[in-house]
Amino acid sequence: MVTKYSAKDIRVLEGLEAVRKRPGMYIGSTDRYGLHHMVYEVVDNSVDEHMAGVCNNIKVVINKDGSVTVEDDGRGMPVDIHPVYKRPAMEIIVTKLHAGGKFDNKAYAVSGGLHGVGISVVSALSKEMRVEVVRDGKIYLQSYSRGKPKSDVKVVGKADSSKHGTKVTFLPDDEIFSTVDFDYKTLATRFREICFLNAGLKIVFKDLRGGKERGDSFCYNGGLLEFVKWLNKTRKPIHSKPIYFKREESGVVAEVAIQYSDSFNEHIQGFVNTINTVEGGTHVAGLKSALTRVINDYGTRRGILKKGQKLTGDDVREGITAVISLKLKNPQFEGQTKTKLGNGEVKGIIDSMATSALTDFLEENPSIAKAILSKAVSALKAREAAKKAKELVRRKTALGGGGGLPGKLADCSSRKMELTELYVVEGDSAGGTAKGGRDRETQAILPLRGKVLNVEKSNPAKALSSEQISNLITAIGTGVGDSFDISKLRYSKIIIMTDADVDGQHIKTLLLTLFYRYMPQLIEEGHVFVAVAPLYKIRKGSKDYYVYTNDELKKKLKELGGKCEVSRFKGLGEMNDEQLWETTMNPKTRRLKQITVEDAVEADETFSLLMGDAVAPRRQFIEENAEAAEVDL
Numbered sequence: 001m002v003t004k005y006s007a008k009d010i011r012v013l014e015g016l017e018a019v020r021k022r023p024g025m026y027i028g029s030t031d032r033y034g035l036h037h038m039v040y041e042v043v044d045n046s047v048d049e050h051m052a053g054v055c056n057n058i059k060v061v062i063n064k065d066g067s068v069t070v071e072d073d074g075r076g077m078p079v080d081i082h083p084v085y086k087r088p089a090m091e092i093i094v095t096k097l098h099a100g101g102k103f104d105n106k107a108y109a110v111s112g113g114l115h116g117v118g119i120s121v122v123s124a125l126s127k128e129m130r131v132e133v134v135r136d137g138k139i140y141l142q143s144y145s146r147g148k149p150k151s152d153v154k155v156v157g158k159a160d161s162s163k164h165g166t167k168v169t170f171l172p173d174d175e176i177f178s179t180v181d182f183d184y185k186t187l188a189t190r191f192r193e194i195c196f197l198n199a200g201l202k203i204v205f206k207d208l209r210g211g212k213e214r215g216d217s218f219c220y221n222g223g224l225l226e227f228v229k230w231l232n233k234t235r236k237p238i239h240s241k242p243i244y245f246k247r248e249e250s251g252v253v254a255e256v257a258i259q260y261s262d263s264f265n266e267h268i269q270g271f272v273n274t275i276n277t278v279e280g281g282t283h284v285a286g287l288k289s290a291l292t293r294v295i296n297d298y299g300t301r302r303g304i305l306k307k308g309q310k311l312t313g314d315d316v317r318e319g320i321t322a323v324i325s326l327k328l329k330n331p332q333f334e335g336q337t338k339t340k341l342g343n344g345e346v347k348g349i350i351d352s353m354a355t356s357a358l359t360d361f362l363e364e365n366p367s368i369a370k371a372i373l374s375k376a377v378s379a380l381k382a383r384e385a386a387k388k389a390k391e392l393v394r395r396k397t398a399l400g401g402g403g404g405l406p407g408k409l410a411d412c413s414s415r416k417m418e419l420t421e422l423y424v425v426e427g428d429s430a431g432g433t434a435k436g437g438r439d440r441e442t443q444a445i446l447p448l449r450g451k452v453l454n455v456e457k458s459n460p461a462k463a464l465s466s467e468q469i470s471n472l473i474t475a476i477g478t479g480v481g482d483s484f485d486i487s488k489l490r491y492s493k494i495i496i497m498t499d500a501d502v503d504g505q506h507i508k509t510l511l512l513t514l515f516y517r518y519m520p521q522l523i524e525e526g527h528v529f530v531a532v533a534p535l536y537k538i539r540k541g542s543k544d545y546y547v548y549t550n551d552e553l554k555k556k557l558k559e560l561g562g563k564c565e566v567s568r569f570k571g572l573g574e575m576n577d578e579q580l581w582e583t584t585m586n587p588k589t590r591r592l593k594q595i596t597v598e599d600a601v602e603a604d605e606t607f608s609l610l611m612g613d614a615v616a617p618r619r620q621f622i623e624e625n626a627e628a629a630e631v632d633l
C-alpha cells in the first residue's frame with residue numbers, strides 16, 4: 001500500500017526531535033559508522049579550538065560503562081547569557097540545533113568535521129550527557145538526557161584561575177544505534193590521523209572497559225613530514241628526506257609531503273579540513289598533473305629522458321607515498337560517501353602551486369631528483385615489458401580454444417551476467433567440494449592453489465603473467481589497468497571463499513589488494529564479496545548444524561536442548577558438498593560481506609605490512625591478529 005501524505009499530516013519537526021526522528025540525516029547512519037561519528041563530532045570541537053590556537057591537549061576515554069569522555073584545554077565553552085535566548089550559551093550550544101551546524105561560525109577560520117552538525121546532535125542521540133566547563137576560576141556543569149537539560153547550568157566548584165577547558169561525557173542511546181560498542185582501533189586510527197594533520201596537538205586515548213584496557217598517546221611535532229614517514233614504515237624509502245611544501249594561493253592553504261619507496265604501488269592520501277577524502281577529488285588531481293609534468297620536464301631538461309620518451313602518470317607515481325592536506329573555506333564534497341572534493345577551481349590552484357614548489361625542490365635536491373627519475377624510468381620500461389607480456393597472454397588465450405577460459409575454471413551454464421557468480425576458492429580440495437555443491441547454472445568455481453603472487457613486491461609484468469593471476473583475470477573477463485572494460489565482466493558477483501584461519505586471511509588480503517590495485521572499479525561498483533564461513537559446528541545425534549557467531553551458538557544450543565557436541569569449525573575442507581552449499585553457497589542461507597573501498601584500503605595497508613620489508617611491525621601485526629584471524633570471517 002502506498003501512503004499518501006497530505007498537508008495536515010506534515011508536522012514541522014522542531015529542534016532535536018528532528019534529529020531523533022531522522023538520525024541518519026545528521027550523522028550519516030545509525031550503525032557503527034554513525035556511532036563513531038558521535039565521538040568525532042565532539043573531538044572536532046576541540047580540534048577547532050586547537051586550530052584557533054588555544055588548545056593543545058585532548059583526552060578521550062572510553063569509560064567502563066561504554067560512555068565516552070572528551071576533555072580539552074581550550075578556552076571552555078562560553079557560559080554567559082545569550083542575548084536572544086536569555087539562557088547560558090553552553091545550554092544553547094548543547095540543546096539547540098543550528099542551521100549550518102556551528103553555533104558561531106565566526107569563531108572558526110576553517111572548521112573540521114564531516115557533517116559538522118555540532119554537539120547538539122550528539123546530545124540528542126545520547127541517553128545521558130554531561131558537560132563541564134572550567135572558565136574564569138569556576139567549574140560549570142549541566143546534564144542532559146536525550147538532548148533535554150536535566151537542570152540549569154550550575155556552578156559546582158572553584159578552579160585555579162589559570163585553568164580552562166571543556167569536558168563532555170556522553171552515553172550513546174541504544175534505542176537509536178544498532179550497536180553502541182566502540183571499536184578501539186577505529187577511534188585510535190582517526191586520532192592518529194588528526195594529530196598528524198595538526199602538528200603539535202596531543203591526543204591521549206584510553207579504553208577502560210573491563211578486559212579491554214589499553215591506551216595510546218598521539219602527538220607529532222613534524223606533522224605531514226612525520227605522516228609520510230609513518231605511512232612508509234613498512235616500505236623501503238629511496239630517499240630519506242621527504243619532498244615537502246606548504247603554500248597559500250587564492251584562499252587555499254595546501255600542505256604536501258611526498259616520499260618514494262621501492263614499492264610498485266601508489267599511496268596518495270588527501271585531506272580537506274582534516275576530513276579524509278577517500279574518493280580523491282580535484283586537489284589530488286591537481287597534484288597528480290603537476291607531478292607528471294614536473295618530473296617529465298626535469299628528466300628532459302637534464303637529459304635523463306631520451307628524445308620522445310615520455311613518462312605517464314602511472315610511471316611517475318610508482319612507489320609514491322604522498323599526503324596532501326588542504327584548508328579551504330567552502331569545500332564541496334561529492335561521491336558515494338561524500339569524500340571526494342568537488343571544487344573545480346582547486347585543481348588549477350594546486351596544479352600551479354605544486355608545479356612551482358616541486359620544480360624548486362628538484363632543482364635544490366638533485367640526488368633525490370635522480371633517484372625519483374630512475375624509479376620512474378624503470379616503471380616505464382616495466383610498463384613496456386608488461387604490454388608485451390599482455391599481448392602474449394592475449395594471443396595464447398585466443399589460440400587456446402574453449403573461449404580462452406582457464407582449464408581450472410568450472411564455469412556456470414548461464415551467460416546472463418546479472419545472475420552469475422564466480423567463487424574464488426582456496427585450495428583444490430575445497431574447490432572440488434564447491435564444484436559438487438554449487439548451482440551449476442549460475443555459480444562458477446575457480447580454485448586457487450597455494451598463495452596468490454605478492455602484488456606489492458612484483459612489478460606489473462610479473463604479477464600479470466603469473467598463472468594464478470592470469471587465470472583469475474581471464475575468468476573475470478574485464479582485463480586490467482588501462483584496458484579494464486566493465487562491460488566485459490562475466491559475473492555480477494565475485495566471491496572470495498577462504499578458510500577462517502591465518503592462511504585464509506592472508507589469501508583474502510592478497511586477492512582484495514589485487515582487485516584494488518588492478519580492477520578498482522569492480523570494488524567501487526559492488527561486485528566483490530567475501531563468503532562468511534560458519535564459526536562452529538554443532539552435532540546432535542547424526543545431524544550437523546552450523547552457526548556464525550557466539551550469540552547464535554548460545555541460541556541454537558538452547559533451541560536444540562539435550563546433548564550436543566560443539567566444535568570450532570576449522571576449514572571449508574571439513575564440509576561435504578551439501579553442507580558447503582547450505583552454509584556458504586546457497587543464496588537463501590549463505591552470508592556474504594560486500595567489500596567496500598574502505599575494506600580494500602584496509603587490506604592494502606595490511607598487505608604492505610605483511611609483505612613489506614619491515615619485520616618488527618609485521619610480527620606485531622601477526623601477534624595482534626592471530627586470534628582475530630581465527631574468529632573474523
Ligand code: 0R9
Nearest residue numbers: 045049070071072074075076077103104107166168
Ligand atoms: C570536549 C569537547 N569540547 C567542546 O565541545 C568544546 C567546544 C568549545 C568551544 C570553545 C572552546 N572550547 C570548546 N570545547 C569556544 C570558546 C570561545 C569561542 N569559541 C569557541 C570563547 O571563549 O570565546 N565552543 C564551541 C562552540 C562555541 N564554543 C561557541 F562559540 F559557539 F560558543
